[in-house]
Amino acid sequence: MNKTVLTIFRETFSVMIISNIISSLGGLALHSVEKKLLILLPILIIVPGLNALIGGFASIVCSKFTTMLYLGEFPEGKWWQSHNFKALFSKVMVAALISSMYLAILAFVIAILRGFRFNPPLFIKITFMTIISTLILVALLLLFSIVTGLYIYHKKHDPNSYLIPLVTSIADVATMALFSVLLQFFF
Amino acid sequence: MAFDKDSKEIAIGQIVTVTGGLLAGGALAFYTDKIALIPGIFVLLPGFLDMRGDVVGSLAARLSSELHIGSIDIAKQKRQGIRDGVVAAFLLSLAASVILGLVAYAASYFIFKINNPDIIWVAIIATIVSNLILIPLTVKSTVWFFAHGYDPDNVMGPYITVVGDVAAIVSLLIAIVIVT
Numbered sequence: 001m002n003k004t005v006l007t008i009f010r011e012t013f014s015v016m017i018i019s020n021i022i023s024s025l026g027g028l029a030l031h032s033v034e035k036k037l038l039i040l041l042p043i044l045i046i047v048p049g050l051n052a053l054i055g056g057f058a059s060i061v062c063s064k065f066t067t068m069l070y071l072g073e074f075p076e077g078k079w080w081q082s083h084n085f086k087a088l089f090s091k092v093m094v095a096a097l098i099s100s101m102y103l104a105i106l107a108f109v110i111a112i113l114r115g116f117r118f119n120p121p122l123f124i125k126i127t128f129m130t131i132i133s134t135l136i137l138v139a140l141l142l143l144f145s146i147v148t149g150l151y152i153y154h155k156k157h158d159p160n161s162y163l164i165p166l167v168t169s170i171a172d173v174a175t176m177a178l179f180s181v182l183l184q185f186f187f
Numbered sequence: 188m189a190f191d192k193d194s195k196e197i198a199i200g201q202i203v204t205v206t207g208g209l210l211a212g213g214a215l216a217f218y219t220d221k222i223a224l225i226p227g228i229f230v231l232l233p234g235f236l237d238m239r240g241d242v243v244g245s246l247a248a249r250l251s252s253e254l255h256i257g258s259i260d261i262a263k264q265k266r267q268g269i270r271d272g273v274v275a276a277f278l279l280s281l282a283a284s285v286i287l288g289l290v291a292y293a294a295s296y297f298i299f300k301i302n303n304p305d306i307i308w309v310a311i312i313a314t315i316v317s318n319l320i321l322i323p324l325t326v327k328s329t330v331w332f333f334a335h336g337y338d339p340d341n342v343m344g345p346y347i348t349v350v351g352d353v354a355a356i357v358s359l360l361i362a363i364v365i366v367t
Contacts, residue, residue, distance in 0.1 A: 008275035024234030031229040049208030095197035
């Protein structure tokens with residue numbers, strides 16, 4: 001094996017394994033609702049999409065926040081009162097609302113194509129559950145990114161180096177945990 | 188106004204990503220009977236999806252950097268960087284799959300009292316199958332985008348997330364069929 005391959009392997013392996021194992025914790029939550037997942041087809045279809053959606057939002061909020069921080073558009077004290085924070089929050093929440101509605105509706109269409117019978121109350125429940133999970137998680141991830149990002153920035157480190165792997169792994173676990181709790185609660 | 192250009196760009200990008208995830212979920216839904224054959228498969232699922240994204244995402248980013256700086260040049264037969272990246276991606280994913288399989292087995296055994304060592308083989312076989320699909324596809328696409336004037340840094344992220352999720356689920360299903 002040549003030196004470059006060894007270097008790539010050494011640099012990537014430990015970070016990747018930690019990130020993968022953190023993501024696997026979400027699988028424990030998922031396993032606890034396995035029976036419901038196999039019966040409620042639209043929910044089974046939603047799971048990988050929701051995982052991708054929240055992971056995508058985690059990357060977006062981290063990169064948007066760090067860019068604003070370096071451009072001097074983000075105040076370090078009382079940031080929650082600033083116009084820029086409120087604008088960022090509302091933009092991200094609107095996008096989260098639209099994409100989660102799309103996720104729930106398309107998951108139902110795919111389930112119906114698979115032979116699942118359309119049931120309006122179930123459709124409303126699942127759509128509501130998907131939207132609520134997305135909005136709660138995106139809001140929490142945004143706040144977590146800001147608080148952690150500012151802390152890292154104060155410690156004279158670059159938030160870009162730490163924030164995305166950290167927040168995307170937390171997003172994976174939190175998504176599966178919250179979705180499983182809501183699934184237990186609603187069904 | 189909340190729904191401005193930024194919101195639109197974010198929503199459109201996310202809709203593309205979600206569509207890939209839904210295709211992957213659709214594949215899962217078509218084979219619920221197969222999934223039920225491997226108890227503990229849901230413990231493996233998020234870590235496996237994350238690992239696939241990490242391996243091909245970093246391979247695409249590495250190839251893109253080398254294409255930009257000129258250490259990979261297809262026209263001049265400078266391809267050592269591609270070979271190194273491919274070997275590293277294959278080895279990384281294989282080593283990670285063994286660990287993920289062991290973690291899924293241990294978690295299923297100690298937490299849910301399910302003794303199913305097949306889950307380790309599912310992780311390894313699914314990784315080999317998905318490598319055969321995703322690694323050549325990542326290399327070809329990165330080089331193709333670069334050669335056609337696109338910046339792979341801008342397009343490979345969402346593209347490989349969408350393709351990677353679908354390929355990962357298909358590979359898991361193939362592995363389940365082989366193991367059972």
